[in-house]
Amino acid sequence: MGRSNARLVRFGFFALLLILSAYILSKGSSTSYTVAPASSVNTNKSPVAGSSSSNVNANNNAGSGKSPVKDTSLSSTKNGKQIISGEKVKATFVTLARNSDVWEIIGSIKQIEDRFNHAYGYDWVFLNDEEFSEEFKRETSRLISGKTHYGLIPHDQWSFPEWIDTEKAAQTRERMRQEKIIYGDSISYRHMCRYESGFFFRHPLMQQFDYYWRVEPGVKIFCDIDYDIFKFMDDNNYEYSYTISLPEYAATIPTLWETTKSFLKEHPNYLNPNNFMDWVSDDGGVSYNGCHFWSNFEIAKLSFWRSEAYLDYFEYLDKAGGFFYERWGDAPVHSIAVALFMDKDKIHFFDDLGYYHVPFNNCPVNEKIRLEKKCACNPSDDITWKNYFCNNKYYKLKGLKKPEGWEKYGD
Ligand SMILES: Nc1nc2c(ncn2[C@@H]2O[C@H](COP(=O)(O)OP(=O)(O)O)[C@@H](O)[C@H]2O)c(=O)[nH]1
Numbered sequence: 001m002g003r004s005n006a007r008l009v010r011f012g013f014f015a016l017l018l019i020l021s022a023y024i025l026s027k028g029s030s031t032s033y034t035v036a037p038a039s040s041v042n043t044n045k046s047p048v049a050g051s052s053s054s055n056v057n058a059n060n061n062a063g064s065g066k067s068p069v070k071d072t073s074l075s076s077t078k079n080g081k082q083i084i085s086g087e088k089v090k091a092t093f094v095t096l097a098r099n100s101d102v103w104e105i106i107g108s109i110k111q112i113e114d115r116f117n118h119a120y121g122y123d124w125v126f127l128n129d130e131e132f133s134e135e136f137k138r139e140t141s142r143l144i145s146g147k148t149h150y151g152l153i154p155h156d157q158w159s160f161p162e163w164i165d166t167e168k169a170a171q172t173r174e175r176m177r178q179e180k181i182i183y184g185d186s187i188s189y190r191h192m193c194r195y196e197s198g199f200f201f202r203h204p205l206m207q208q209f210d211y212y213w214r215v216e217p218g219v220k221i222f223c224d225i226d227y228d229i230f231k232f233m234d235d236n237n238y239e240y241s242y243t244i245s246l247p248e249y250a251a252t253i254p255t256l257w258e259t260t261k262s263f264l265k266e267h268p269n270y271l272n273p274n275n276f277m278d279w280v281s282d283d284g285g286v287s288y289n290g291c292h293f294w295s296n297f298e299i300a301k302l303s304f305w306r307s308e309a310y311l312d313y314f315e316y317l318d319k320a321g322g323f324f325y326e327r328w329g330d331a332p333v334h335s336i337a338v339a340l341f342m343d344k345d346k347i348h349f350f351d352d353l354g355y356y357h358v359p360f361n362n363c364p365v366n367e368k369i370r371l372e373k374k375c376a377c378n379p380s381d382d383i384t385w386k387n388y389f390c391n392n393k394y395y396k397l398k399g400l401k402k403p404e405g406w407e408k409y410g411d
């Protein structure tokens with residue numbers, strides 16, 4: 001009698017436990033955060049070495065179950081802007097790099113993963129004009145929570161086009177070497193600038209994505225990014241965003257603006273009615289003031305580069321030859337295109353990430369942001385509000401209110 005009573009109590013206890021677990025589980029699936037099983041969060045360890053993906057195909061470790069930890073169906077606000085609920089967007093990080101950049105790029109990756117991506121698991125595309133080494137693939141993929149893809153750049157996108165007079169290009173390099181213009185004598189730097197200007201968004205590995213964040217070796221992100229930054233872009237209709245802007249060395253782009261003006265004459269319809277011309281020109285378009293978004297950081301929408309206006313513009317510039325006869329950078333090329341062909345309301349300045357690329361720092365001057373986002377930087381190093389740079393102009397033209405505390409660190 002006593003034993004069957006005890007059995008009954010035990011049975012009742014387990015039944016209760018079962019009902020309780022079922023209840024918790026059913027609640028769990030409807031809350032905003034779903035924690036992926038531990039085994040699936042951390043399985044981005046499948047060694048890349050041995051998987052001899054050595055071409056433009058993705059080195060696909062998709063099967064490793066790297067689901068993002070955070071369910072983004074939560075609604076939240078950021079700087080007064082609403083992050084609307086919904087799915088993750090089709091976005092990727094993209095890095096152009098040499099094999100020798102591996103030890104510097106892993107520093108950039110680790111920071112971005114720790115500050116942001118570990119919670120979202122966005123993919124990462126690496127592009128190179130040579131095959132990526134096993135070492136590069138192993139060292140990078142082990143740190144990335146999303147899928148990693150390694151692509152080779154087609155030779156014709158990283159070589160002199162047939163219409164370029166290589167003798168004339170060599171003369172420019174020699175002259176720029178004597179004038180000590182930074183990267184002035186480099187061939188590979190010119191291929192890099194041309195590739196970033198006209199081709200990275202056409203790579204087969206990039207076709208599956210709508211947005212990208214460009215990351216370079218040796219950069220730093222100083223603050224926590226506690227929201228889905230790609231979704232933030234999408235929800236707010238932003239198509240181009242930046243962290244640092246500054247004037248270009250005039251010696252590298254003597255004819256870029258003239259070439260742009262003749263392009264515009266042929267295609268006046270490409271000029272956006274709500275353009276940002278006044279940010280790049282102080283005299284209504286007669287001359288270029290050199291202001292550009294520093295393109296070593298970009299979060300942007302790929303459809304802009306794939307648009308007819310931009311493709312035509314790039315082709316026009318490419319035929320003019322300034323990537324080789326001068327030393328046109330992808331930053332002024334991107335920036336001029338954004339300023340002229342994009343609705344200026346689609347451009348966004350991030351004042352809450354903190355960013356470093358040698359030699360400049362963006363460190364939020366607003367103390368509240370620095371505390372909230374755990375920024376690890378010194379606001380005295382911030383260049384954002386100094387007059388040499390182009391943010392004061394950006395804020396003025398957009399009618400934006402500068403963040404609290406800017407006077408202390410600006411001019
Ligand atoms: N594959 C490859 N990547 C390059 C080459 N030169 C530069 N890069 C990459 O292009 C980007 C810009 O180059 P970087 O040296 O950082 O130029 P800087 O930021 O203007 O000083 C970086 O992501 C580099 O890793 C090259 O010859 N081959």
Ligand SMILES: [Mg+2]
Nearest residue numbers: 216217296357
């Ligand atoms: Mg760099």
